[in-house]
Amino acid sequence: MKAILVNHAIIDCMGERYKSYGMLGKKHSEETKKKIGIASTGRTHKMSEEGKRRLREFRKGKPAWNKGLKHPAIAGEKHWNWQGGKTEESLAVRSSVEYKRWRTKVYERDGFKCVLCEYVGNELIADHIKSFSRHPELRLEIDNGRTLCKECHKTTPNYCGKARTC
Numbered sequence: 672m673k674a675i676l677v678n679h680a681i682i683d684c685m686g687e688r689y690k691s692y693g694m695l696g697k698k699h700s701e702e703t704k705k706k707i708g709i710a711s712t713g714r715t716h717k718m719s720e721e722g723k724r725r726l727r728e729f730r731k732g733k734p735a736w737n738k739g740l741k742h743p744a745i746a747g748e749k750h751w752n753w754q755g756g757k758t759e760e761s762l763a764v765r766s767s768v769e770y771k772r773w774r775t776k777v778y779e780r781d782g783f784k785c786v787l788c789e790y791v792g793n794e795l796i797a798d799h800i801k802s803f804s805r806h807p808e809l810r811l812e813i814d815n816g817r818t819l820c821k822e823c824h825k826t827t828p829n830y831c832g833k834a835r836t837c
C-alpha cells in the first residue's frame with residue numbers, strides 16, 4: 672500500500688512537471704520518443720560479460736587515451752617534481768664560462784689597461800660597446816668589447832650601474 676502511495680506521489684510529481692511544460696495528459700508518440708532519444712527497447716547501460724570481454728580484446732595493445740599527454744596545468748614549474756630548470760641552469764653556467772673567456776681576451780688585447788685613460792689596476796671592466804642586453808648576438812664578439820676602468824665605464828652610454836652586464 673505504501674509503495675502504491677509512493678508511486679502516486681511520483682506520478683503526481685511528474686504531472687506537476689508536465690503541467691509546467693504543457694505536457695499534462697499528453698504522451699510522447701513513438702516518433703517523438705525516437706527524436707528525443709528515449710530508448711523504448713528497455714536496454715540499460717549495463718554491459719554483458721561477453722561485451723566486456725570483446726571491449727578488452729579491442730583495447731588490447733592500444734595505448735591508453737591519456738598516454739604521453741602532458742597536463743598543462745601541472746606541467747613545468749607548477750609540477751611538484753619541478754627541479755628548478757636544470758637545462759637553463761647549465762646553459763647559464765656555460766655562457767658564464769664563455770663570458771669569462773671573452774672578458775680575458777678583451778683584457779689581453781687591450782693590455783690590461785683602460786682604453787680611455789690608460790688606468791692599470793684591478794678595477795677593470797670588459798665593456799660591451801654595443802649593449803649586452805640589446806645586442807645578445809654580440810656578447811661574445813671580441814670586437815664589441817673594450818677594457819675600461821670603473822670611472823670611465825660610468826661615462827659610457829650603456830652604463831646602468833651593473834658594471835658586469837653593461
Ligand SMILES: [Zn+2]
Binds near residue numbers: 785789790821823
Ligand atoms: Zn679609464
